[in-house]
Amino acid sequence: MNKNTIIALTFIIVMAFFPLIADSAWLGxxxxxxxxxxVAFSQDIILGRAGIFNMGHAIxxxxxxxxxxxxxxQFGFEIIATxxxxxxxxxxxxxxxxxxxxxxxxxxxxxxxxGFNIIFEQVLKNNPGDITGGPNGIFGIDVVRVFGYELFSDxxxxxxxxxxxxxxxxxxxxxxNSRYGRALFYINxxxxxxxxxxxxxxxxxxxxxxxxxxxxxxxxxxxxxxYSAVSPESFNFMQSVMFFAIVxxxxxxxxxxxxxxxxxxFVLPELFTEFNEARYLIFGAAMVLTMVLRPNGVWPASFGxxxxxxxxKVKGAK
Amino acid sequence: xxxxxxxxxxxxxxxxxxxLVALGYTMVYGVMKLINFAHGDLVAFSAYVGxxxxxxxxxxxxxxxxxxxxxFIVTSIIVAFVGVLLERLAYRPLRTAPxxxxxxxxxxxxxxxxxxxxxxxxxxxQIFPADLLPSTTWNFGGVIISYTQFVILILSAVLMAALYxxxxxxxxxxxxxxxxxxxxxxxxxGINVNRVIVIIFVIGSMxxxxxxxxxxxxxxxxxxxxxWLYGLNAFIAAIIGGIGSIPGAMLGGLMLGLFNxxxxxxxxxxxxxxxxxxxxxxxxxxxxxxxxxxxxxxxV
Numbered sequence: 001m002n003k004n005t006i007i008a009l010t011f012i013i014v015m016a017f018f019p020l021i022a023d024s025a026w027l028g029x030x031x032x033x034x035x036x037x038x039v040a041f042s043q044d045i046i047l048g049r050a051g052i053f054n055m056g057h058a059i060x061x062x063x064x065x066x067x068x069x070x071x072x073x074q075f076g077f078e079i080i081a082t083x084x085x086x087x088x089x090x091x092x093x094x095x096x097x098x099x100x101x102x103x104x105x106x107x108x109x110x111x112x113x114x115g116f117n118i119i120f121e122q123v124l125k126n127n128p129g130d131i132t133g134g135p136n137g138i139f140g141i142d143v144v145r146v147f148g149y150e151l152f153s154d155x156x157x158x159x160x161x162x163x164x165x166x167x168x169x170x171x172x173x174x175x176x177n178s179r180y181g182r183a184l185f186y187i188n189x190x191x192x193x194x195x196x197x198x199x200x201x202x203x204x205x206x207x208x209x210x211x212x213x214x215x216x217x218x219x220x221x222x223x224x225x226x227y228s229a230v231s232p233e234s235f236n237f238m239q240s241v242m243f244f245a246i247v248x249x250x251x252x253x254x255x256x257x258x259x260x261x262x263x264x265x266f267v268l269p270e271l272f273t274e275f276n277e278a279r280y281l282i283f284g285a286a287m288v289l290t291m292v293l294r295p296n297g298v299w300p301a302s303f304g305x306x307x308x309x310x311x312x313k314v315k316g317a318k
Numbered sequence: 319x320x321x322x323x324x325x326x327x328x329x330x331x332x333x334x335x336x337x338l339v340a341l342g343y344t345m346v347y348g349v350m351k352l353i354n355f356a357h358g359d360l361v362a363f364s365a366y367v368g369x370x371x372x373x374x375x376x377x378x379x380x381x382x383x384x385x386x387x388x389x390f391i392v393t394s395i396i397v398a399f400v401g402v403l404l405e406r407l408a409y410r411p412l413r414t415a416p417x418x419x420x421x422x423x424x425x426x427x428x429x430x431x432x433x434x435x436x437x438x439x440x441x442x443x444q445i446f447p448a449d450l451l452p453s454t455t456w457n458f459g460g461v462i463i464s465y466t467q468f469v470i471l472i473l474s475a476v477l478m479a480a481l482y483x484x485x486x487x488x489x490x491x492x493x494x495x496x497x498x499x500x501x502x503x504x505x506x507x508g509i510n511v512n513r514v515i516v517i518i519f520v521i522g523s524m525x526x527x528x529x530x531x532x533x534x535x536x537x538x539x540x541x542x543x544x545x546w547l548y549g550l551n552a553f554i555a556a557i558i559g560g561i562g563s564i565p566g567a568m569l570g571g572l573m574l575g576l577f578n579x580x581x582x583x584x585x586x587x588x589x590x591x592x593x594x595x596x597x598x599x600x601x602x603x604x605x606x607x608x609x610x611x612x613x614x615x616x617x618v
Contacts, residue, residue, distance in 0.1 A: 053418070100603050106417070107353055108606050111557060114550070115595035122592050237546075241425055248422045281433035287426025288408045295415035 007256065015162060019155045027154045029270050031226050034161035035219050037262045038168045040250075042215035043243045045172065048252030048301075049181065050208035051188030053106050056113035057243040059097070059120045060090040060213035062235030064220025066124070069138040069230045070131055079144045083221050090217030094209040102202045102209075117237045124232040137231025141224055161222050168215050172255070175211070184208055185253075242266075249290050251297025260298050320460040325583035326576065331467045331536065333575020334474035338529035339552030340559070340567040341481065342522030348498040348562035349511075349518055351417070355424040356404055358549015359431035360523055364397040364530030365540050366439050369446055386450060393531055394524040400431075401523025402516055410512075428545070436542040443541050446534040470532050477525065478568050484521075485564055494518060498562060551578075554598045560611020569610060 018030055043057045064086040071077040071085055101112045127134035143152040144160070151157070175181040183204045186194040195201055224230050242265055250261025264286070269279055290298060339361050346354040371392050376385050408427040412420040454465040485491040496504040497514045505511055533548060534540060551574065559570025574594070581593045601608070 047418075053421075101599065104602060104606055107347075107351075107561075108557070108602050110353070110421075111553070112599050112602050115599050118550075119592045119595050122589065126588055245422050245425060248418050252418075278433070278437060280429050281437060284426040284429025284431075284433065287429065288423045289426075291415070291419045291423040291426070292408070292411045295412060295419040 011259070012166070015165075019158050024154055027158055028226075029267055031154065031158050031161050032270070033262060033267050034158070034165050035223050035226065036246075036266045037259055038161070038164050038219040038222075039216050039243060040246045040258045040262045041165075041168050041172060041255075042212040042219070044247045044252060044258050045175065045184075045215070046208050046212040047244065047247050048254075048258070049175070049188060050184040050205055052102075052205055052208060053110035054113050054209070054212075055110050055240050055244050056097075056115075056117035056120070056237075057212070057216060058235040058237070058239040059117055060094060060216035061220040061223070061239070061243075062120060062124070062230075062232075063090040063093050063213075064217030065224040065230045065235070066132065066138070066220075067217070068221040068224040069133075069141050072142050073138050073140060074131060079142055079221075079225060080146060083218065086217045086221035087214045088217075090213035090220070091210045094213035095206055098206060098209045102205050114237060114240075117240050121232055121236045124235070133231075135232060137229060139229035141228040141230075143228075144225055157222070157226050160225070164218055164222055169255070171211070171215065180204065180207060188253075245287055247297075249287060249297060251300040254297065254299050254301035257297050257299035257301065264298075321583060323461045325579040327461060327463055327467060328583075329576035329579030330572060331470050331575070332578060333555075333572035334470055335529050335532050335536070335548070335571075336552045336555040336575050337478065337568045337571025338474055338525045338532070339548060340556040340571045341478070341564065342526040343549075343553050344556040344559070344561055344564060344567040345494070345518045345522050347556070348564075349494065349501070349515060350409065350413070350420075352409065352420050353424060353553070354409075354522075355421070355549070356408070356427040356431055357522065357526055358547075358552065359428050359435070359545035360397055360401055360404070361526045361530040361533065361548055361552075362540070362542065362545030363400065363431055363435055364393050364527035365446070365534035365544075366435055366444070366542075367396050367527075368393045368531045368534055369444060369540065370439075372447060372450065389450075390528060390531060394527040397527035397530070398520045398523045401519045401526075404431075405515060405519045410515075432543055432545060439542065441542060443539055446538040446540060448538065450535050466535055470536065473528070474532075477528065481521070481525070481564065490514075490517060551594065554594060557598065557608055558601055560608025563608070563610045566608055566610035570608065573609075 015030075015034070019027055022030060039057065039061050042060075043054065046052050046054045046057070067086040067089050068079065068082040071082040072079055077085075097116050098113075101109055104112060124132045124137075125135050132138070143150050144156070145151070151160070175184075183194070183199050184207075186197070186199060187201055187204060191201060220235075223234070246261035246265045247258060248261075249264065250259070251257025265283075269283070272279065294300070339357070342357045342360075343354060346352060346357070368389055371389050372385075375388070404427055408423045409420060412423055451469060452465045456463050456468075485494060493504070493509045493514050494517065496507065496509055497511050501511050504514075529548075529552075533544075552571065555570040555574040556567045557570070558574060559566025559568070561567075574597075577597060578590065578594060581590055585593070
């Protein structure tokens with residue numbers, strides 16, 4: 001076992017036993033951390049791995065949360081039955097929204113995704129067809145029922161979120177070892193070179209968008225379960241900025257980096273509520289400072305993700 | 319027809335404000351290829367500084383033409399200073415870093431300025447004094463132009479003309495244009511690119527400050543987070559015109575102002591932002607380099 005595996009296993013074991021030692025306030029923070037970590041990882045697939053400047057990630061998180069809320073409260077679906085919709089609808093949205101703009105380069109795409117996020121927020125607030133609940137959102141979402149058991153305790157929700165994080169990590173691990181993951185890295189490093197090697201760039205970029213949206217949608221569903229309510233503020237443009245910043249502050253395409261980013265951006269503010277007023281000021285200053293001191297993030301990914309057999313080949317050749 | 323002409327005047331007024339702010343975005347983007355997300359918050363900051371200068375030095379008493387000019391000059395200088403400081407602390411260390419690092423730094427700087435405003439002036443809405451400019455209005459056959467609108471339109475036009483001449487006819491302007499095309503080549507030609515960048519931050523911040531003061535005078539309600547709203551609109555204006563292009567920012571600003579006014583006058587205010595962003599996304603899809611932007615090939 002190498003060092004990284006040990007760190008990863010320690011993290012998973014600590015997170016698995018965390019509810020045994022935590023009181024209810026800490027458990028809530030733990031759930032928030034797990035959910036936002038999933039969203040941050042899904043943003044990392046788009047931003048960190050594929051290198052697409054997506055600043056509208058809260059849209060997919062929001063569609064997932066609203067899918068669960070609307071289907072449960074307005075249409076009486078069981079929570080479990082809403083989860084497939086909370087995954088598929090963001091994927092459809094990702095393909096429909098990102099499809100026409102996927103060819104745009106960097107900054108233009110960033111601005112277009114900001115635009116989508118602001119439109120999304122306005123749609124939620126203006127409540128077309130009376131289904132989104134307007135500025136107040138939707139509350140009174142049901143508890144999760146599986147085979148007659150009601151999973152309403154914080155501990156149960158914690159383990160749902162934890163399960164989602166494990167699935168996310170598994171997906172990312174498989175992605176990194178697959179043709180798709182390598183194509184995304186290649187596109188990120190040098191788009192023109194990738195294109196000339198015959199990689200279908202729009203296809204892989206849309207794939208990254210769809211995969212990221214699916215995970216974010218599932219996380220949104222768990223978010224709706226945790227608070228049993230959704231409101232537009234949780235999915236506004238500022239939230240997208242946070243997801244964007246998490247990945248880059250932590251270190252793009254770096255699993256520990258993204259976890260550190262999530263911890264710094266979402267958990268530390270919960271702990272320092274006494275600085276409430278100056279919180280975002282410190283936050284912003286920390287963002288500038290991190291980037292100035294460590295332009296590649298706190299814990300940058302170590303030399304790409306070159307597969308081991310290739311590294312060994314290089315060693316052998318020497 | 320009266321409504322149309324009225325909305326035309328209103329739109330041109332708002333458009334001039336957008337254009338003034340958009341120039342700051344487009345100049346910084348032109349030279350540094352960086353979306354200066356903090357620019358909108360500088361604009362909000364300038365409105366607050368203007369308010370404080372006014373209440374500190376002139377009280378709420380009668381205002382003269384001279385006092386208004388003093389407010390504009392003092393505010394512009396303070397905001398230009400903050401703009402240069404911003405460049406020095408948040409952007410210069412990242413000039414050779416990956417581009418996204420600079421974007422995050424800009425977002426962080428934006429949060430700092432926005433929440434700095436909140437800590438200094440408080441989270442509640444502040445009201446700009448009404449008597450800064452005379453409340454005279456003129457009525458041209460049903461179309462009403464206020465003194466404020468008149469001043470905004472005239473002064474914006476003068477400033478933009480001055481900037482156009484500065485960029486195109488002076489030595490420094492040539493250096494700015496050269497740095498925008500190729501920084502390394504500009505350096506080899508003996509241009510001090512650091513100085514060019516400081517100058518664009520000074521000019522951009524001053525124009526933004528004047529825009530911010532006009533926003534204060536025209537709309538009067540100030541909130542600490544209003545920088546995002548005006549900043550985004552101005553930024554959209556810069557993109558519509560073609561980011562990096564100075565005449566483009568002027569044209570884009572006026573067009574966006576007119577578009578907003580006509581949407582608000584004829585269709586809906588509830589969905590105003592949606593219309594703006596749909597327009598933006600359509601323009602990005604059809605012509606990503608904007609109306610006046612040059613089509614440049616991607617560098618290999």
